[in-house]
Amino acid sequence: MESSINTLNQKSRLxxxxxxxxxxxxxxxxxxxxxxxxxxxxxxxxxxxLVDTENAINEGEKxxxxxxxxxxxxxHFNKKTNSFDIVDGQxxxxxxxxxxxxxxxxxxDCSLLNTNFSHPDSQSNIHANxxxxxxxxxxxxxxxxxxxxxxxxxxxxxxxxVVPKESEAFQLFDSQNTRGRELDPHDLLKAYHLREMRNxxxxxxxxxxxxxxxxxxxxxxxxxKYLFPIMNWTHYQKSRAFTSKEIDVYKGINExxxxxxxSRAKKAMPAFQISESxxxxxxxxxxxxxxxxxxxxxxxxxxxxxxxxxxxxxxxxQSKSVGFGYAKQLFECAVFxxxxxxxxxxxxxxxxLFTWAFMIRVDMENLPFDTINRYALGINDNSNxxxxxxxxxxxxxxxxxxxxxxxxxxxxxxxDEARNKKNWNDLYIAxxxxxxxxxxx
Numbered sequence: 001m002e003s004s005i006n007t008l009n010q011k012s013r014l015x016x017x018x019x020x021x022x023x024x025x026x027x028x029x030x031x032x033x034x035x036x037x038x039x040x041x042x043x044x045x046x047x048x049x050l051v052d053t054e055n056a057i058n059e060g061e062k063x064x065x066x067x068x069x070x071x072x073x074x075x076h077f078n079k080k081t082n083s084f085d086i087v088d089g090q091x092x093x094x095x096x097x098x099x100x101x102x103x104x105x106x107x108x109d110c111s112l113l114n115t116n117f118s119h120p121d122s123q124s125n126i127h128a129n130x131x132x133x134x135x136x137x138x139x140x141x142x143x144x145x146x147x148x149x150x151x152x153x154x155x156x157x158x159x160x161x162v163v164p165k166e167s168e169a170f171q172l173f174d175s176q177n178t179r180g181r182e183l184d185p186h187d188l189l190k191a192y193h194l195r196e197m198r199n200x201x202x203x204x205x206x207x208x209x210x211x212x213x214x215x216x217x218x219x220x221x222x223x224x225k226y227l228f229p230i231m232n233w234t235h236y237q238k239s240r241a242f243t244s245k246e247i248d249v250y251k252g253i254n255e256x257x258x259x260x261x262x263s264r265a266k267k268a269m270p271a272f273q274i275s276e277s278x279x280x281x282x283x284x285x286x287x288x289x290x291x292x293x294x295x296x297x298x299x300x301x302x303x304x305x306x307x308x309x310x311x312x313x314x315x316x317x318q319s320k321s322v323g324f325g326y327a328k329q330l331f332e333c334a335v336f337x338x339x340x341x342x343x344x345x346x347x348x349x350x351x352x353l354f355t356w357a358f359m360i361r362v363d364m365e366n367l368p369f370d371t372i373n374r375y376a377l378g379i380n381d382n383s384n385x386x387x388x389x390x391x392x393x394x395x396x397x398x399x400x401x402x403x404x405x406x407x408x409x410x411x412x413x414x415x416d417e418a419r420n421k422k423n424w425n426d427l428y429i430a431x432x433x434x435x436x437x438x439x440x441x
Contacts, residue, residue, distance in 0.1 A: 017072075017159055017160065017161045017162075018159075018160055019157050019160075020157065020158060021152065021153050021157055021158075022096050022152050022153075022156040022157070022158060023152040023153035023156075024153075025073060025093070025096075025158055025160065026093070026096065026097060026100065026109075026110045026152075027110065028075075028084055028111075030083065030093065030110075030112050031081055031084065031085055031111065031112075031115070032086055032090055032115055033076075033078075033085040033086070036090055038119040038121040038122040039090070039094050039117065039121070039122040040091065040121065040125060041091045041094070041095050042129075043128060043129060046095060046098075046129045046133065047132075047136075049092075049095055049099070050099075050136055052068075052070075053068070053099075053148065053156065056068035056155055056156070057147050057148065057155060060151070060154070060155045068151075068155055069157045069159065070157065070158055071089065071158060071159070072158065072160075073092070073093065073160050073161070074086075074087040074088040074089060074163060075087060075160060075162050076163045076164075077164070084162070089158075094126070096152075096156075097110060097112050097113070098126065098133060099133055099148070100149070100152060101113075101130070102130065102133045102134055103145055103149045184216070184220065185242055185243055185244045185247045186223055188244050188247055189247050190211060192247070192280075193207075193251075193252070193280055193282075194207065196252075196255070196281035197281045197282055200281075200282070203282050207282060207285040210285065210289060211288075214288075214289075219292070222288070222291060222292055222295060223242050223250075224241070224242040226332070226333055226336055227250075227291060228242040228246065228249075229329075229376075230333050230336065230337045231249060231275060233333070233377060233392035234275040234337065234396040236390065237377075238373045238377065239376075250284070251280060252277055252278045252279055252280035252283065252284055253265050253266075253277050253278065253279050255280065255281060261277075262279075265277055265278060269283050270283060270286050270290075272287050272290055272291070272340075273340060274336075274337060274340050275337075275396050294339070294340070295336060298332070298336050298339050299332060301345060302335045302339075302345060302350055305345060305350045305351070306350065306354050309433065309434050311426065311429070311433065312427075312430045312434065315427055319427075322367075323361060323364070323366065323367030324361055324367075326367055326369055326372045327358050327360060327361040327367065327372070329372075330357040330360070330372055330375070330376060331353060331358065333376075333392075334353040334356070334391055334392065334395070335353055337392055337395050338353065338395050338401070338404060341395060341401075342398075342401040342404075344401060346401055346402075346405055348405045349401060349405045352405060353391070353404075354434075355409050355411060355434070355435060356389060356391055356407075356409045358427060358431060359409070359411065359431065360372070360375045360387075361424055361427060362413070362418045362419065362424050362427055362428045362431065363384050363385055363386050363413070363419055364419055364420075365419050375387075376390075376391065377392075377393075378391070378393075386410040386413060387409055387410050389409065391407070394407060411432055411437060412432070412437060413428070
């Protein structure tokens with residue numbers, strides 16, 4: 001431990017990187033600079049840390065050379081304080097400190113213990129996370145605590161990068177906390193599921209090869225525009241931006257899970273349902289490939305039923321507004337969800353879903369995504385809505401596809417015109433026409 005610290009001190013004037021144990025890291029004279037944000041890690045983050053560490057400990061007991069690298073810590077040597085300012089990685093450093101402090105209450109060899117956490121958010125999160133760690137270990141044996149404590153010096157590693165100039169520290173801090181903070185969620189999921197496949201190197205290579213052959217934008221749009229909104233709406237929840245904070249829903253079920261629902265999922269694979277979970281690892285890559293193909297198939301086929309009407313065909317081709325795009329996305333999500341469950345294109349259902357999705361465009365002067373969110377859940381807090389139908393919940397719970405076909409969708413408005421007559425009355429007339437309320441011509 002002492003040699004690692006000495007080496008780090010020798011390199012404090014150079015931009016150098018080295019690998020060291022978390023135990024050694026916490027023994028360095030660390031400090032948190034004023035420009036750092038408050039401690040924000042939640043109980044969910046701590047849960048992930050504890051579970052990942054426990055899994056790493058189990059792996060370490062199988063393979064003596066195994067080490068678990070928990071990330072990169074960027075430091076800057078502050079001559080004024082003779083300490084190393086944490087440029088990036090303070091959330092992990094404080095969390096590991098809380099864990100070690102619980103495991104070894106009499107510890108005194110960490111300078112972060114002297115930090116004055118004055119921000120209310122830091123105080124609240126530190127208190128809540130420490131209590132959670134205590135409760136998490138309540139059901140553990142003393143031997144388990146010793147295993148965790150040993151992991152600090154023997155298993156858990158970090159890459160420590162020392163930045164020689166304060167200007168570089170600010171530059172890196174800005175990069176880490178603005179441009180670089182939010183990683184693409186699908187790339188994080190790729191890394192997670194590859195790690196779940198670490199015992200199957202051939203399958204890992206095959207998954208990577210197939211993944212790299214797909215355009216990243218296609219994977220991004222599959223999750224952000226279709227899978228994630230449908231998952232939320234079928235479970236009667238508002239959707240939101242699909243970011244790295246939302247990836248847990250696609251981490252799947254561990255292959256070794258003893259839970260009853262896991263056994264059921266194993267038997268179901270590789271038959272996927274958007275609203276249901278799957279087995280982590282190779283099935284994730286199979287699922288992505290499957291739904292990319294299915295989405296393209298649905299988008300190519302479904303408009304054949306709608307574009308029999310020349311008026312609608314023209315409107316779909318010419319309309320470029322954002323609100324119209326949201327209504328179109330809502331329709332495609334609804335049909336995607338329906339086909340995923342029932343595997344047919346019943347013309348009556350397609351017409352019903354199209355009418356329901358585009359009536360919100362007819363009903364509204366402006367159509368932001370928040371309105372689409374509420375409309376998808378059947379929340380009608382606006383008297384201008386013609387329909388209050390939780391369509392995705394209905395599809396997800398329907399036993400027969402005819403139950404969807406029989407859902408009543410209101411078309412006629414009072415007054416008998418689109419809310420924005422100038423822009424959307426042609427759409428309103430076309431919707432009436434395909435539902436038998438207007439003569440052709």
